[in-house]
Ligand SMILES: [Zn+2]
């Protein structure tokens with residue numbers, strides 16, 4: 298989905314993909330951070346036709362229909378609100394899967410499957426009236442959305458109230474998360490569904506409503522203002538009775554205003570390095586890291602892992618969320634890797650501290666990875682065997698390359714559950730039973746950068762040589 302916003306410097310149109318965090322204006326070249334993306338922003342679709350054009354073209358919409366005998370009266374623009382939920386769905390299934398052998402025998406074997414997808418779901422945020430449009434569908438992919446604000450309206454439009462609260466929207470969306478995942482050959486013993494990085498926004502959708510009379514009846518034609526198609530005809534109603542009679546009070550919801558703020562370091566005033574998809578920016582001058590929160594920058598603490606001595610490859614720093622987690626099982630709390638190995642004996646024996654540690658180190662990649670499955674796979678490699686190396690001082694960093702942080706800290710915490718299940722071998726029934734009744738708590742979260750070098754089709758972590766296929770990473774800078 299694309300969003301259109303005005304450049305605060307020159308007023309020109311800036312159109313950007315919703316994944317983008319930092320935009321550059323094509324007209325004046327200024328660079329800005331987008332603020333307010335995660336706090337329930339509101340958007341609107343402009344209607345494709347102006348009122349005049351709609352009046353003019355209505356005859357062609359009606360051609361071939363009986364309605365040609367109708368007399369056309371008033372034409373109104375109605376905005377109806379829709380909730381839109383986006384995020385990544387991770388759905389783990391553990392249990393038994395039916396296998397059919399080539400000679401016809403059937404068996405049920407221990408099985409484990411991760412189903413994952415990008416979630417993009419919309420539905421009406423109004424309850425009345427029925428406008429015969431249940432979802433925004435592909436419309437969100439076709440035209441850029443604009444920011445919704447009352448000042449953008451002329452005053453003559455009818456804006457339907459939001460009657461479905463954010464809480465109700467969450468509940469409704471969550472019942473569709475696993476849609477399309479059902480698998481009759483799977484006997485599920487344990488499943489886990491996570492929606493990660495979810496954003497709820499409100500999209501006002503335009504309908505043209507034409508009042509008509511004919512055969513001693515009056516009615517309304519409801520026209521999809523984006524697809525320019527008649528959705529339905531309502532008889533024995535006028536605009537007031539159809540739209541205003543049922544309107545109840547608006548559900549209280551707090552929305553954010555999307556706006557652009559200057560993309561400069563708040564301490565030294567220099568431009569931050571342009572990396573459009575990154576949520577965190579490391580200033581090349583003072584090496585502080587910044588994240589945008591509610592319209593201003595906040596400093597993010599980070600650490601850097603040292604490169605081995607006499608390392609001759611060029612490196613780039615890739616960000617990870619370093620989580621200290623505990624696993625609360627029905628019997629006890631698993632606090633370190635020694636504890637965790639009692640549940641998962643297959644875990645590699647890492648070099649990190651074992652007995653004394655108060656938490657289990659989970660290392661979740663924060664850089665941009667193509668697709669949820671690749672993300673879960675990589676996270677599992679780094680959590681199962683996290684490289685633990687000395688840190689380096691934050692000195693002489695001016696020339697270093699920092700890859701952008703695209704996965705937020707909270708999203709990394711949600712992903713920990715997906716990764717933990719991923720570490721359980723499918724035949725380990727005991728671990729499966731314990732995990733079903735366990736909960737993860739995240740004790741500490743910090744941002745840490747590991748040095749990687751390029752070799753063949755891989756990026757490899759400089760200390761551990763853990764590989765990442767280059768094709769699965771979306772680099773923000775070269
Ligand atoms: Zn501009």
Ligand SMILES: [Zn+2]
Pocket residue numbers: 562563564565566567580581582583584585
């Ligand atoms: Zn700075």
